[in-house]
Amino acid sequence: MTMTSSAACPCGSGRIYEACCGRWHQDFAAGLGLRAPDAEALMRSRYSAYVLDKLDYLLASWHPSTRPASLAPNEPGLRWLGLEVKRHCQQDADHATVEFVARGKMGGRAHRLHEISRFVREDGAWLYVDGDVD
Incomplete structure (x- = not known):
């Protein structure tokens, strides 16, 4: 799935993708690292990355101590x-x-999926550690 510049952000913020999670995805793709300003922004950007199959972003935003070796793209038909x-x-x-x-x-x-996720900031970047699923 690709996003147009005027499309609503998948995270549900009510903002357009480019001005919301898209900026964090674009910064990462440009080699600027993970720049989400807080854990909620990172979590929202991770949800949008799941929707958009941005697997590199998901892996990079996962703490190394709990990060899987790889992720599979969305199953066909998943919405x-x-x-x-x-x-x-x-x-x-x-x-x-x-x-x-x-x-x-x-x-x-x-x-x-109902989860309470834990995040840690290391070297200025927020990272997803793990979560408790209800």
């Missing part, structure tokens, strides 16, 4: 339906959690 961020909690300058619900549909069946 992401939306993201709801329920809570963003900053524990200190370098640790945060984000609670969210991501919805999708595959083969006519709706799926819902």
